[in-house]
Amino acid sequence: MMPVTMGGMASGMDTDSIISKLVEVEAQPIKQLQRSKLVNNRKKEALNKLSTTLKDLDSKTRDLYGFRASYDEKKAVSSDPAVIDAVAAKQADIGIKKIEILQLASFHKIATDKIDSEKKLPGGKIIIDVNGVEKTISFKGGKLKSLNEAIGEEASDIVSSDYVNTEEKNYIIGLTSKTPGKKGEIKITGSEELLKEAGIIIGEKVKSQDETPVVFDRKFFSAYDGETKPEGQNGTLSVGVDGKEIKVSGFLWQEYEIPVKAEVKKESILKFGFTYKKEIDENVPYMIETGPEDEINVKGITLKSYNVSRVRPLSRKEEKKFDSVTGIGVVVIDDGKRVEKIYPIDADAAKNQEIPLGRDFDGKQISRLIFYSNDGEAAFSEPVVSTPVKTRGEFEFKNIVAEASNSRLKIDGLEIERDKNDGLTDVVKGLTMDLKQKTETPVEMKISPDLDKPILKIKAFIDSYNYFMELNKSLTKTVKVDKPGQSEKLDESGIFVGDMMMVRLENSIKTTVSGAYPSRETKPVKMFNQMGVSTGKPNSSWETIKEGKLVVDEEELRKAILENPDGVKSFFGSDTDGDNRIDSGMAFNLVGVLAPYISSGKNIIASKIEFEDNSIKMANDRIKKHETHLKTFEDKLRKKFASMEKAVSGSKSQQSWMNNQMGGGKSE
16 A cells, blocks of 8 residues: 655755656556557558448449440430330330320229118128139129128129219119229129129120231231241232231231231131132143244245144143142241241131130230132131130120220231230330320330430449548648658658558559540440540640540540440450350459459458557557556655655754753853
8 A cells, every 4th residue: 555645844855746747657667558549440440441432342343344335225214204204125116106105004993882871781702813814703792882892802802892972872882893804704603593682793794706817018018937948939928908817829928917916715716718819820841843834936936835844842730739738827936936837728618717716825915817729719718817716604784884804005007916004015025005095196205225324324433432531631641841850740740641552442443444445346345435435535734644544535434335335344344255245344453453442352452451459459468567557656756755765764863862951052
């Protein structure tokens, strides 16, 4: 325990102040270690900021090549977005499409009669079918509201059921299909008594035929492209003015692409008119006899010479042999592959023909029809894909609020039908269209290159690159010292001034961005400045260029992407050895340069942060040891000064006693 002292009482010195100053001098190493810790923490913060900056640069760089790149993106701009809107994919063809919406697809909606809310309905079973999905409602009988609740519980997946008050105590049930278009038609079977009492049906529904007629258009015909292509074709094709009939004469095989694909079901048939006539072929002799018709003049008298017989053989037209004289074929696309079947027709067949399509193509869509003639002239007229609609005891609805109808639209004059309004992807190549309302006049859909996306990505990369250059400059800047010992100016220097890692990183990034890269494109873009990106425009000041920041001429960049998207794409990332893997390009190489600094795990920056953490830990340990030493040092000083004070006090007491003794002798 440190003795209690009253500093300087005996010696007259301020021993506490002396001890405090001596301890302060002894504590200088701690202050130095604390300053080192401060530097270590600043370096950690700077390294974390550098890591974040490099990761952002890496992300912006990756946006410039590979699947993230968007130099061939397209955009679709509608002249009336309130009527029709669309999103274009890369595959869309540049141009203008004129689109007319003749009819929107609608949801089938029916209703009951207006019924008193207290009226009791009989029990029974109701089967609701929408697009092949059946739901069965077992109703025990009761009020209309109870029937609505029963329908909601069992059939809410396929129809929405609304219980609506129309007037006073009268209510109706409204049933709306949840599937748009014709395929969303509501079909109801079950207890006829219950359905009639509720005012849902009139009676049994009459059977009908679902027919898809084929109208001929010369521009959709092409040469037969099947597995066995007949050679030596020399026939002709003629199309009727009204598009109802075609004639195939001589030796000719043709395909007709159906504009509106016909869906085949099990009972579907192809109906068409057919006639055939054999061309009249005159009999040609194997040989003919000829003789000269010479004349001679004898003394003014003209005489015909003797007709000498001469035989000249003639070629006979070779008779061709075929498995069938004429016929029709059907083509479908199944899992991306062409599947076809030829149906031969006898020359003396009946005028009205039917082919059982469902037997061979159930569940498929017919894309093409094949018409052929090997001899003579075959006429085909008014083909129709017909499917009988089975009612299975279906009923005719009493109150139809909205029919189940498909959307109908014209694309450049060609009429198309679809079963929905939104998300149409198979109408115009590369477009996803949303139909909103009928058109009064054609709407123009302009498809053009979307230059904004790639330009934004390139500018984002430039901003990230320039931010790195600013950060790097602040971390490595040097300050000129005019006189020795100007430590305040040294503090203004960058925290990593002279750090070789920072020097290598900056040089590697600059070299990669400003380098030239090979390209296999016809119009190669080998350097960044070929698309308007550089460290400064011509005649820029040296100070601007020396900063190393990138500047962009957006007009030149836009022009480069518009005129040469493949060249720009190849500059950022390209396949130079033909293995379908990107192995070169500015962006590809820059990602490789950044990887050692930001990759997961113990990268270069993470290692430097760990070093700073260890330095801080070591400094803390040394500070702790020195603080223990300071306490011991102060205790020793206080003990020494206490001993000194005690000695001085004793000496003064002895001197006082001696003075008293000596002074006392003189008095006597």
